[in-house]
Amino acid sequence: MIEIKDLHKSYKTGSSELHVLKGINFSVKEGELVAIMGSSGSGKSTLLNILGILDEADSGSYILDNVPIKNLNETVASKYRNQFLGFIFQSFNLINYKSALDNVALPLYYQGVKRNERNEIAMSYLKKVGLESHSHHLPNELSGGQKQRVAIARAMASHPKVLLADEPTGALDTKTSYEVMELIQGINDEGKTILIVTHEPDIAAMCKRNVVLKDGLIIDDKMVEQVRISAYV
Structure with a gap:
């Protein structure tokens, strides 16, 4: 599903360069549930941005579902993100003036799905x-856990x-957190490939x-x- 070879990434900081990724080799098979861990500055967020086609490596190769991800313009990058990937963020990234239903349906809007169909799909994922x-x-009418559930439903709605x-x-x-991880484990049990950046050992253990x-x-x-969530209950 994911194949990364000899990935390097640097950023310019004033007159110097910060070498963030120094030759990453990494592969993920379909259906895996992988925790990516590391302290601040380890490179895990940079790696996630490259995996998410939000940034591009300086050298090395990245193949996603047999498609080489390299030298993409923003239009193609956006198309691939919408086609291949679902994102779940710490800060939820929901649109405040849109309902839970409309937030979940948003990726389908960008895929050109008609309103009635995308609302039906969005409702099925909210359920x-x-x-x-x-x-x-x-x-703003939802708790933190409910917001993250909406974000997970949104990430799933486009069948990434x-x-x-x-x-x-x-x-x-x-x-x-454990309720959210129980949901993520259930999604993975159905065969979805999931990568989680976390600094929490108990989350990584799940x-x-x-x-x-x-x-x-x-x-x-x-x-x-x-570790299954039932072990904590």
Whole structure:
């Protein structure tokens, strides 16, 4: 599903260059649930931005679902993001003046799906995350956990190949975090490929594989015995 070889990325900081990724080799098979870990400055956010086609590496190769991701203009990059990827953010990134239903339906609007059909699909995903009765609520009428559920429904609505989650539990309390991870585990059980950037060991333990970055390199990459949410209940 994902194949990255010898990926390098640097940023100019004044007159000098900061070498953030220093030759990343990384592959993900379909259906994996991977935690990407590392301290601040390790390169995990840069890696996620490249995986999400929000940034481009200086050198190396990135293949997503057999499609080379390189030298894309913004139109093509946007098309690929919408076609291949679903995003879940720590800050939810919901549109404040749109209802939960409209937020979930938004990716389908950009895919050209007609209003009635996209609302029907959006409602089915709100139902899947347990928020069918909140479909007409605005984000400021929802709790943090409910907002993240809406964000997950939105990420799923366009049937992405891969879900990319950037600290999806970072703004939530422990109980709500585990509820969100239970939902993510359930989505993965259905076969969806999911990558989660997290600094929380208990969240990483709920994944099936842990990848650790340090100073722009992968220093550990191992399969783990997944902790199911029921173990905490």
